[in-house]
Amino acid sequence: MDDVFKALADPTRRRLLDTLNARNGQTLRELCAGMDMTRQSVSKHLAVLEAANVVTTTWRGREKLHYVNAAPINAIAERWIDQYDRERVRALADLQTALERDPMSKPEFIYTTYIKTTPERLWQALTDPAFTRRYWGVAFDTDWRVGSTMTWEEGGNTTADPEQVVLESDPYRRLSYTWHTVTPEWAMAVGISEDVYERVAAERRSKVTFEIEPLGELTKLTVVHDDFDEGSTMLAMLSQGWPGLLSSLKTLLETGDPLPEPEPAPVPSEN
Secondary structure, three states: OHHHHHHHHOHHHHHHHHHHHHOOOEOHHHHHHOOOOOHHHHHHHHHHHHHOOOEEEEEEOOEEEEEEOOHHHHHHHHHHHOOOOHHHHHHHHHHHHHHHOOOOOOOOEEEEEEEOOOHHHHHHHHHOHHHHHHHOOEEEEOOOOOOOEOEEEEOOEEEOOOOOEEEEEEOOOEEEEEOOOOOHHHHHHHOOOHHHHHHHHHOOOOEEEEEEEEEOOEEEEEEEEEOOOOOOHHHHHHHHHHHHHHHHHHHHHHHOOOOOOOOOOOOOOOO
C-alpha cells in the first residue's frame, strides 16, 4: 500500500492516471503525445504506476496498452475510508470513484490482482467446478479445448448455447471464453427486472479473458472483459460484480475460504 501512496504523490503520475481515466487502453506513444517530456521519462513514470499496480497492461498484437487498475484504490478505501472520518479522506473517495467509473472510450472491464498461489493452482480455481462453485456459485461443463461449447450451471439453472464456447486455452497462462446467454431463467435467478433483462438480452455476446503470469511467490491475474456494445447494461452490472468475485477468489486461494456472500448490488436502471 505504501507503493500506491508514493505512486500517487507525483503530479505527473496523477496526470497520467487522469489521461487514462479519460480514455483507457492507450499506448506509450499516445500517452507521450499529451505530456511535455521525453518518451523515456513517461516510461519511467508508467513503470512506477505499474509497480504499484495502479496501472496494468495488456498486449494486443505488437501494441502494449495501458489501463487504470482500480484494485489498489479499493484496498485503500477499505483500509482507510471505512475506518476513519470520510470527510478527512474525501480526496481518496473521489479518486476511487474517478478510477472506477466507466471509461469514455472502449467499453470494457480491466482488473489486475496479485495472488499468493501458483499458476497451476489458479488455473484449477478458474476451471474446476469444485473451486468455481465456492467463490462464484457457477460450474462449467466443458473440456476446455478451443472451440468446445460450455454449459453454465448457476443457482440451479443450466444455460446451454452453441455460441457459449472456449476461445483460448493455454493452461496456466491464458484462458478466454464467450459469456453466457441471457435467459429469462437466469434473469429471475439473479433478481433483475423485466426491463433490464430485455436490455441485456438485446446486447451482443461479450467475452472474458484471464491472463496468468508467475511472479516469484505471487501470480499476477489480469481479467479483461470486452466486446460490449456502447452503453452496455451488462458491462455496468459486471463492473460491480467482478471486483468482489475476484477478491473472493484471491481469499479462497490464500486462506482456504472465500469471502462471505455480499448483499446484492443494485441493478442499473434505465434513465
